Amino acid sequence: MINKNGLIIALFILLTTILMIGYGFGVKAQYLPFTAEIGFSTSQLQFLRGWLLLAWVAGILLPIILLLQAWNQPASRLFWGGYLLTLVIQIFSEGFLSRQLVPSIVVPIGFFYTAFRLWQLVDGFGRLTLSSLPLAAFRIVVLFWAANLVMLLLVSWPTIFVGFKSS
Known part of the structure; x- marks a missing residue:
């Protein structure tokens, strides 16, 4: 089981990285219907600042405490280590690929990693022994x-999607 989870994480990271490099080059060459930049409004940026603070608390600090x-x-230890390793790799890849390719790459990276992280949490739930307080914290992490x-779908994707060009 241990090797299986490590293999799944490694394959996910590899495939997502390959897809994101393709996304970056596709957007740069204008083959994909997305913008290179993220067009957040002032109110969206203000919302995202608060959201990032919530992400630090619910997505990073709580799992470290758990x-x-x-x-x-x-x-x-194995579960939370894999969770946090995946999170660190996400943050690194967002920073590196957004500087090397296009800034808008953080949206699909965030989307794919968030979906994977939810799968990690649901998959790992049965293997964890959680008393009432850690269980409440775990639920907060899942809900976040x-x-x-949902936030990525409703707020971030619309700021980078420009639609398909008609020929």
């Missing part, structure tokens, strides 16, 4: 990432 709380449980997926 990892530390369950440090003596190998399954929990579900809300993040």
Whole structure:
């Protein structure tokens, strides 16, 4: 089971990175119906600043606390370690690829990683031993990432999608 999860994470990261490099080159060459820049309005930027603070608390700080709380449980340590490793790789790839290719790449990266993270959480739930307080924190983490997926769909994707060109 341990090797299977590590393999799934590695394959996800590899495939997503390849897709995102294709996205970046496709947008640069204007083959894809997306803009290179993200066109957030002032109010959207203000909302996203608060959202990023929430992401730090619910998506990063709570999982670190849950990892530390369950440090003596190998399954929990493995699960939260894989979760946090995937999160670090997402943050690194967003920063690196948005500088090297196009800034708008952070939207599809965020979308794919958020969907994968939700799968990680649902898949890992049965393997974790959670008492009432850690279970509440776990639910907050899941709810945040579900809300993040909705936010990406409703706020971020529309700012980069320009539609298909008619020939």
